[in-house]
Amino acid sequence: MQGILYEEPNIFLFALVTLVLGGWAAWMTGRACALTWRTATTVFLYVLVLGMAVRFIHFALFHGTLLSLHYYLVDTIILQVIAFAGYRFNLTRQMVRQYYWLYESSGPFSWKPKAAA
Numbered sequence: 001m002q003g004i005l006y007e008e009p010n011i012f013l014f015a016l017v018t019l020v021l022g023g024w025a026a027w028m029t030g031r032a033c034a035l036t037w038r039t040a041t042t043v044f045l046y047v048l049v050l051g052m053a054v055r056f057i058h059f060a061l062f063h064g065t066l067l068s069l070h071y072y073l074v075d076t077i078i079l080q081v082i083a084f085a086g087y088r089f090n091l092t093r094q095m096v097r098q099y100y101w102l103y104e105s106s107g108p109f110s111w112k113p114k115a116a117a
Contacts, residue, residue: 030086051076
């Protein structure tokens with residue numbers, strides 16, 4: 001997997017920077033967009049910038065390649081998945097909580113209209 005998903009000597013550094021630090025920031029980005037009723041397009045654009053920041057951390061701390069399209073895309077795709085999961089999770093909670101008379105949760109990432117009583 002080294003060379004395909006990450007360029008560091010071990011997977012621990014990739015997991016620390018991309019999954020833990022970047023993943024937390026991506027989840028919080030999705031959460032912030034959901035709580036302020038922004039669109040999914042906004043989440044997508046914010047995470048493109050976040051992907052650049054994660055690439056910079058790899059470069060600055062672990063001597064990774066800064067301007068590598070391959071690793072930027074890998075990091076950004078992973079962050080996009082985490083951010084959209086955070087977005088849908090928080091949007092679902094918000095819709096069910098604020099419009100409790102209209103919607104009920106149908107899972108952690110979706111809601112459905114309430115059945116007529």
